[in-house]
Amino acid sequence: MVDIARVRELSAAVESMVETYAQDSSTENYKQLQTAVSRLQIAAASPVDTLFSFRLKVGISLLHRTLVIGNIAVTMAMELGVIDALVALGQDQAHAVDLAAATGCEQGIIERLLRVACGLGICDEVDENTYRATEVTRLLVQPGWKAAMSQMDLIYPLASNARQYLSTTPAYREKQPPVSGATLFEYVHGKSMWQVLADNPDIRQNFDLWMSEQRRNEEETSWQRRYPPSTHLKPDNLKAGPEAVLMVDVGGAHGSQLVNFRSQFPLLPGQCVLQDLPESVGSFTNPPEHIKVMAYNFFTPQPIKGARFYYFRNVFHNWSDAKCIDILRNLVPAMDPDYSSVLIDDYVLPPTGAPLRSAIADVLMLIHFNSSERTSSHYQQLLAAAGLDLVAVYPKGPNEEAIIEARRWW
Ligand SMILES: C[S@@+](CC[C@H](N)C(=O)[O-])C[C@H]1O[C@@H](n2cnc3c(N)ncnc32)[C@H](O)[C@@H]1O
Incomplete structure (x- = not known):
């Protein structure tokens, strides 16, 4: 009741x-x-x-109130070209007859799929079997959002295998957290997420597209907006010269945050370097001129010495505590204690009342990587184990991600 x-x-x-x-x-x-x-x-x-x-409900909610069947219906409408046709024809309004003519799909199927899409708020129903594209519809035809929807192919099987996985994985019922052993992702797909990406260039490309798209239109989420000291960055407080490095985006995929920062501050001295695995940077065929792209494995010593910022967005949440400390220990010797900062841009969980988005992201990390989102005190412990001081936690943006700044203590 x-x-x-x-x-x-x-x-x-x-x-x-x-x-x-x-x-x-x-x-x-x-x-x-x-x-x-x-x-x-x-x-x-x-x-x-x-x-x-x-x-x-499954995994992550890519659009508000997206449910499994709703997600399937919308995916079918996308794959059949109905959503594209609606955006092309339905600025004012489009009838199912027009959409059928444009796509070659059976009209009745279009009506059934769009009934769900309208119910989910993805497009508007303006009259019987007549639809209008909205801002959400237009977003859904962007390559990054198409890529995001295609990522669900990897996530759905996790939902359907979770019960069987738990019945064969005693670690969850033991006192130790399951930091080793196959994750739900590995149990289902037979290999790690990174291996799936390495073995399937098309999935990797979609992953990188989605990483760049996530915050493309959200100016408030850019790291420099959430890191107030960036407004004080001036040529006279930065190193200059051919060897000087301003920012290294480590595990940056296609470096959306680095590219955005560089275009906002084109005159600041120092190079901007994007680092990621070869399968990611190798597919970045058209990087902006002022960004240097480098294949690098962050479990090996950091080759770029004395940069002003070593920036990691959504990287640490992919790794266990031990691996995070390993990544940091490979970085620390490269840092200049008087100049360099590590910036960690990730969800920072509050001790109580975690917003659903960050709580879901945490479980998403558990089932993909046996890793987690963390509180600021948890980050402080990891940083200290690698010889770093947590200097500040800068405020959360609209997506609940904050920026943690750390420095070498010697
Ligand atoms: C969740 S994505 C975040 C990408 C990017 N920082 C962003 O926020 O858009 C994590 C990135 O870490 C990269 N990565 C994973 N293992 C790595 C390794 N051993 N060395 C360098 N990069 C790695 C992945 O290729 C991926 O691009």
């Missing part, structure tokens, strides 16, 4: 947050509005409905 008094109370809270947000559209107010709306949504559903939806 729905608790009407609670729904009324939460509904009033939503109305009040709408007014607050209308007065001040800050990130904080935006987040509070989102929270108020989702609380109302959950309260207004019967517990059975809530559990039903929950049972069908």
Whole structure:
């Protein structure tokens, strides 16, 4: 049964947050509005409905309220070219007949798939069997979002094998956390995620595309916006000369954050270097001129000495504590104690009340890599084990990722 008094109370809270947000559209107010709306949504559903939806949710929610079947329906509509056709024809509106003519698909299938897509808020239904593309539809036809949807091919099998995996993996029922042994990903796919990417250039390309796309349109999430000292970067407080290095983006895939930083500050002295595995940097056929691209394995000594920043985004959460310390120990000798900083750009879990997005990311890391998202004190321990001091944790952006700065202590 729905608790009407609670729904009324939460509904009033939503109305009040709408007014607050209308007065001040800050990130904080935006987040509070989102929270108020989702609380109302959950309260207004019967517990059975809530559990039903929950049972069908898989891995990560790429678009709000994406469910397994919804995801399949949208994937089918994408693969059949219906979503592309809708964007091409449906700026104003497109009838299923037009979409069938454009794609060669059976009209009835188009209507059924788009009924789900409209229910999920991916496009609008403006009349019977007549649809309009929205901002979400237009986003979905971007290469990065197509790549993101294709990543689900690797994630769905994890959901369907989780129970069987647990029955054969005693570590989860023992006191020690499962830091070794096959992850759910390895159990299902027979090899590590990195090996799958190395063996399948098309999957690797989609992965890199998705990494770049994730925050492409979110200026507030760029690292330099979340790292206030970047506003004080001036030529006179940076090393210059042919050997000087401003930033190394380690494990940077296609270096979206480095490229963005360089184009915002083209005149700062020092090179910008992108490092990743050969299968990633090798496929980066057209890097911007002012970025140096280097194949590098971060479990070997860092070859670039004395850079101002060694930046790692979404890297440490892929590795166990022991491996993170190994990565840091391979870096520390290259750092100049008076000049270099390590910047770790990752989720930083609060001790309580972790936002769902970061909690899901944490379990995603567990099942892919036996690794985790971490609190700031957890990061402090890892850094100290490698001879680094945690200098500051800079505030979280809209995606809950923060920047941790560390320096060599000698
Ligand atoms: C989750 S992705 C993050 C990519 C990028 N930093 C970003 O945020 O868009 C992790 C990256 O680490 C790279 N990586 C994994 N193992 C590595 C290794 N041993 N040495 C260097 N890079 C590695 C992967 O190829 C991948 O691009």
